[in-house]
C-alpha cells in the first residue's frame with residue numbers, strides 16, 4: 001500500500017518536472033477525434049481521468065453540461081485551469097486509483113494514463129461504478145509487446161520525426177518538440193513506463209467491460225463500452 005502510494009507520488013512529480021513542455025507537445029499534437037466520434041447519447045456529465053493540461057476536457061465541455069477532470073499533477077492542473085478553464089469544467093487533483101467522486105457520469109474518458117496505475121484490474125471496477133446507465137466509457141492507452149521500450153528507440157523516433165514535424169508544425173515548433181522529446185526528464189519518464197501488450201490489454205479491459213470493443217491506433221489501443 002505504502003509502496004504503491006510512493007510510486008504514484010513519484011509519477012506525479014515526474015509530470016510536474018516537465019509540465020510546461022509536456023503541455024506544449026500535447027497541444028501541438030492533440031487529436032481528440034477518437035473521443036469526439038464516440039460521445040455518449042446523453043450529454044449531462046463527463047469525467048476525464050488523467051486530464052493532463054485539460055486539452056480533452058476543454059473539448060468535451062463543448063458537448064457536455066458538466067466536465068470533471070482529474071489528474072495527479074498539480075502543475076498540469078494549474079496549466080489546465082489557466083489555459084483551459086470554462087464555467088462547466090471542474091479540475092480536481094485526485095489519484096485515479098482512489099477516486100473519491102460522489103457523482104455519476106454519462107461519459108468517462110481517459111487518454112494515455114492508465115498504464116501509470118499500479119493495479120489497473122483493481123481500479124477499473126471502481127471507475128465503472130461511476131458510470132450512469134446508458135453511459136459510455138472511451139479509453140485510450142499505450143500498448144507495446146515490450147513492457148518498457150528501449151530509450152534508444154525513442155531517440156531514433158524523435159530524430160526521424162523532425163523533418164516531417166517541420167512541415168507539419170514549422171521549424172521553431174518542431175525544434176522545441178524535438179528538444180522536449182530528447183530531454184533527460186522525458187526520457188527518464190518513458191524509461192519508467194510499463195505498457196500492457198495487446199493481449200493483456202484485451203484481457204484486463206474485456207473482463208471488466210464484457211462486450212467492449214477495441215480499436216488499434218498506432219501504438220495505442222482504444223476501448224469502448226456502453227452500459228446498456
Ligand SMILES: C[S@@+](CC[C@H](N)C(=O)[O-])C[C@H]1O[C@@H](n2cnc3c(N)ncnc32)[C@H](O)[C@@H]1O
Nearest residue numbers: 015050051052071072073095096111112113116
Ligand atoms: C501521458 S499523460 C496524458 C495526459 C492527457 N490525458 C493527454 O492525453 O495529454 C498521463 C497523465 O496521467 C496523470 N497521472 C499519472 N498517474 C495518475 C494517477 N494515479 N491518477 C491521476 N492521474 C495520473 C499524469 O499526471 C499525466 O497528466
